[in-house]
Amino acid sequence: MKKRISLAIFTVLSATALFGCSSSESTSGDSGDKIKISYYSSTSDQEAKDAITKITENFEKDNPDVDVEVTFGGQGYENNMKVKMAANDLPDAFDTHGWAQNRYGKYLADLKDEEWASKLTDTMKPILTDDNGKVYALPLNEAKDGITYNVDILEKYGIEAPKTFDELMAAAEKIKKESKGEVLPFYFSGIDSSSIGQFFDYFATPLLISADKNYADDLLNDKFDWNNWTYLPKKFKEMFDKGYMNEDVLTAKYSDMPKLFAEGKIAFIMNGPQSVLQSKEMNPDINIGYMPVPSIVEGDEAAFSGGERFTMAVWKDSKHLEETKEYVAYFAKPENLKLMAEASGLPAGIKDIDADLGELTKYYEQYESNRVFPYFDRVYIPNGMWDVLCTQGQELLAGSVTPKQFSKNMKKEVERLKSQQK
Known part of the structure; x- marks a missing residue:
């Protein structure tokens, strides 16, 4: 399927119908009678956008009965998500951008039974897993x-x-x-x-x-x-x-x-x-x-x-819950997490992903034992x-x-x- 990447101008008033904001970017396809699911990402990094688009296109090729609309929210992401939460009308999958538990937790499906869920890195596990074992999101990379x-x-x-x-x-x-x-x-x-x-x-x-x-x-x-x-x-x-x-x-x-x-x-x-x-x-x-x-x-x-940089969480009330989980699981494939890590210049949030971070690799190795603290504003x-x-x-x-x-x-x-x- 050929994808078209288009620029669209949205307002907060239209956020209940779409997920965009001013100067938002979205990818969309000619869906016909296919199952339609949506993913809303907060990233404004072009390399990460390209990686997400490529992985999504490959998912659609492997799953021809599913059409995915990907929207990149940019600076308006947080405000648009607040509108969506107030209306209890969220994207099927979305980026929790640092707030998987504290802000979005009650809206999210539990992903603990997914194959990748047991492979969260030691630093990401306490951030994306609660005391009851619920797993809130797939980390597409890990912020250090x-x-x-x-x-x-x-x-x-x-x-x-x-x-x-x-x-x-x-x-x-x-x-x-x-x-x-x-x-x-x-x-x-x-x-x-x-x-x-x-x-x-x-x-x-x-x-x-x-x-x-x-x-x-x-x-x-x-x-x-x-x-x-x-x-x-x-x-x-x-x-x-x-x-x-x-x-x-x-x-x-x-x-x-x-x-x-x-x-x-x-x-x-x-x-x-x-x-x-x-x-x-x-x-x-x-x-x-x-x-x-x-x-x-x-x-x-x-x-x-x-903590979290880019993630994929699943709305618990999605009309296409299983297809959305399959979409997230597709991103969890090692080759796709490797692509996301390399595109963002950040380590993967799942263990045993052999990402080539170029000249940065030696610094992550040099400071591997240095502690990682959650972002101050997200906790205190x-x-x-x-x-x-x-x-x-x-x-x-x-x-x-x-x-x-x-x-x-x-x-x-x-x-x-x-x-x-x-």
């Missing part, structure tokens, strides 16, 4: 998010991959000084503010969670003193004031980052290596390095933020706080709030959102 860096820049200035936050700041100072401002230590975007939110989500874990003495219980039991948060906005503001990031951060586009990284003008990216795959296409000679998030508390070790602060991290970070750099006010606003917003969700 850290910091991506330009190997050539670090070698040029005699810098080893930083293990602590202080070492990271020292590296930034050296790069700024010795490059005479030609190389940015860090790049952030105020327009695509998720890069700002990522800084706070990354470093909240080494500041508050990963050390032996930590605040995990206080955060979970509403006893946390938010004055202990102030370290992060204080340091982020210092990074801006000292010229460690792009001066135009509030108006900069994140889409400009791959080109700048490819040109050797950025040293560190607060994101996983999939964020610079486009840079490698622009400049095949660039050497990409990868490391876990540096520690902050003395005696602690660098660790990854991790309520749904809705991601936007607060992003907007407060913007206001901090704009001078609208101080680091202490940032912390006060965090406390206020956490309390507000928790009260709404009771």
Whole structure:
């Protein structure tokens, strides 16, 4: 079957009929009298989109009585899924994008009897399996998010991959000084503010969670003193004031980052290596390095933020439950999980998948024993706080709030959102 990939413009009002959003992309076929099932993916990575499309086309060839509509939601994914949940009218299969249990759990079929379910990696098993043994989703890959860096820049200035936050700041100072401002230590975007939110989500874990003495219980039991948060906005503001990031951060586009990284003008990216795959296409000679998030508390070790990246869960009320499970099982084939891992530059979330991650393989092997902690915002602060991290970070750099006010606003917003969700 030939597939047509088309661009469509959707609104939230139309989300009850479709799954799209502004500038969403979908793949669809001429279904005729075939069984129709749908898959809604949150990915905006072109390589991952291509892999999902290819696997789906192969599934349709092997299952000629089934037609699959694949939709890529992009930035509007989360809002459209909220509309779909409110209407209890979900896609047959969809990406849980980090919220398999906490947000989508009650809508999902149990996949524990699927052949692949017993092969979840040790880090993915507790995320996608509950105490009763229910398996919520198939992981198409596994997020081990850290910091991506330009190997050539670090070698040029005699810098080893930083293990602590202080070492990271020292590296930034050296790069700024010795490059005479030609190389940015860090790049952030105020327009695509998720890069700002990522800084706070990354470093909240080494500041508050990963050390032996930590605040995990206080955060979970509403006893946390938010004055202990102030370290992060204080340091982020210092990074801006000292010229460690792009001066135009509030108006900069994140889409400009791959080109700048490819040109050797950025040293560190607060994101996983999939964020610079486009840079490698622009400049095949660039050497990409990868490391876990540096520690902050003395005696602690660098660790990854991790969990779900791309997944496939099944709506329990799907009219074509068995066909949808077969579709998910098709993605679970080793060759397909290998393709997804290689397309996203991330390890597979199922054991014994021999994926070639190119130059990144040595880094995953080097840091294989480093711990992986769940994303801070998915465990310790309520749904809705991601936007607060992003907007407060913007206001901090704009001078609208101080680091202490940032912390006060965090406390206020956490309390507000928790009260709404009771």
